[in-house]
Amino acid sequence: MQNIAQPQPVLDQLPNRRPKAACTLGIVGGGQLAKMITQSALQFGCEVVVLERNDHSPAATLARETVIGDWDNPESLLRLGSMVDVVTLENEFVDADSLAALEKFGHRLWPSSATIRLVQDKLLQKQALEKAGLPLPKFKAVSEKNEILEAAKEFGWPLVLKKRRNGYDGKGNFTLRATTDVDEAWRQLGGDSNGLYVEAFCPFTMELAIMITRSQTGEMANYPLVETVQHNHICHVVKAPAIVPAGIAARAVEIARKAVETVGGVGSIGVELFLGRDGQVLVNEMAPRVHNSGHYSIEGCVCSQFENHVRAVMGWPLGSTAMLAPAAVMVNLLGSGKGSGAPQGIDKALAIPGAHIHVYGKSVSVPGRKMGHVTALGKTMEEALGISRRAAELIEFGEVA
């Protein structure tokens, strides 16, 4: 620049202190989902306070502050509420009564405690979705072993016995192939103390998912239908968009939107679906939060699921969910051994052009634990898959057995 000198801004005449942020967001939980929500909030000049059991969670470094406490403790939640403009959460396993107390004391919570109450109990969730006319695998509450055998008569084998609460990544599920499996399933899932239900096994040809962001006034922005590929019950690969006939994709979007409306979700909400052998789309289950199947949207869409979540819970307009490339693939980075949460091989993986590498910054690696992910865009699914897989194979967490 060339021209006449300008006076320096008169900063010294103004109070020099921590700014009043555009907003302060409280997040119940400090894991990788909270970290990625925080990254979006920080872009808008918002600040974040997380509630976690320790001060070294993935989100802790980015957060202005960590409230150390238990998610289910109403006092901890109220302390968080008093420090922020809006509270949201990164997991649905928070006691709904404690969340309701937060609302009772006038704190804004999105999604609401009513939504969390409905979704966190998979039996209540499925009953609500069935009542709304949505297609689901057949299911039935079971309070004693005998009822499993009754369901078998009605649904046939195999059957899936599931915990009503706190199941994720295949934990809390047991597939029964015959009467002889009932005792072991009941024991493993703690049927005498945990609420369980049983579901007809769905012989799906593809597992699908859709992220939807819903605003406080009911507008919805849906991301494309994606295919999720699981190994050992943990999501390994997400392909966006799912390669299915247009009619099926449209039907899946319609179902997912109605499911989110049914539970009154606000924020980014995940809907997992099965594509049956007959081309039927069934709801598997919902996650009332940002979701692993939407991580590709950070690089793959105009606005990520995280940015749209922040917009929704702050009461701001939703952004575009359009994809920036014909295909995007996300591959999870799972701990291969027990050890440090710092990655090995990141320098090699960064040499793969187009690989977007995310490391969550967890303290500790455990086999199968989600430690990071890689996303790649492509003109074709093959291209995106090739890039993301090649990069993911080069990164390792923990000592390798």
Added chain:
Amino acid sequence: MQNIAQPQPVLDQLPNRRPKAACTLGIVGGGQLAKMITQSALQFGCEVVVLERNDHSPAATLARETVIGDWDNPESLLRLGSMVDVVTLENEFVDADSLAALEKFGHRLWPSSATIRLVQDKLLQKQALEKAGLPLPKFKAVSEKNEILEAAKEFGWPLVLKKRRNGYDGKGNFTLRATTDVDEAWRQLGGDSNGLYVEAFCPFTMELAIMITRSQTGEMANYPLVETVQHNHICHVVKAPAIVPAGIAARAVEIARKAVETVGGVGSIGVELFLGRDGQVLVNEMAPRVHNSGHYSIEGCVCSQFENHVRAVMGWPLGSTAMLAPAAVMVNLLGSGKGSGAPQGIDKALAIPGAHIHVYGKSVSVPGRKMGHVTALGKTMEEALGISRRAAELIEFGEVA
């Protein structure tokens, strides 16, 4: 997911403490450039420590820690160095001897103190670039007023008198149109105490800039040539790519790469250029750091200037600088009044589809201060310009006069 239940990861058997991060990066300065470098570092699971004069800088919330101290104090710099793997900086106005002390004590610093020493003194910078055969406006050191008049005989009027150090956003420059301006220019720029030089006025038709990231082993990744539009000597709008004949763009890239090599830059380095009326490309000046003209790359390119800066200073491979759309426009959000650093109107601006809004989180707004920016991509420059301008017009900082 449905299948046999898996045991919980044995997290409880492992030490539960702050992780060893993939890397720890130290940044001298905690402004918006440090904030955006930090956002990229965090994605890789790195942690950041900033050195700033207070604990509420834009980067402070994201950083693991702020070392409160003066940039030019070798003790503060050494304290920062002892806490991190690599030190980098967000501005070039740091005493080069203090930076050299950091290297002397074995700390890694990129760009090096030698690069900073050369670039922070614009006279030395220009002498080095001239020696390397790069095209520049004519310039000359002046140690007394009389030498300005001698330069005027040689270069003609108008002339630009500039401070050798600490000039930015038009501060530290004075355009002289006749002999009668000399006294006022000398007084305003403090010619008796500051090193000054004089430059031939360049009647440019366009101001251009290029970001280049250079690795520690000398590889370079260059971003596209962009046009920068200034008002009142502050960059308001950046258009990527600059709409110029291909031959001019190629020449500009060649010049910028040679300039970065000449100063031995490592990390993301900005090169500002003039496009003369005769189609000649001249170097205006360099910034040995990430630069306002490269902010569009966050959404506009595969890897942003910030991500590539982190890759370069960590010694990792550089990423692709390819654009994700035919056009990207960035519009700065400047303080319109004196007051809070929190934005007004962000909810309205977020309703403009495709507007990516960044708020830096500064304590205080002052007229003309850079408070944030908006980026939009487009199939055409007009589309990107329309979206980013419309959104930017809706956001205001500080009380409006």
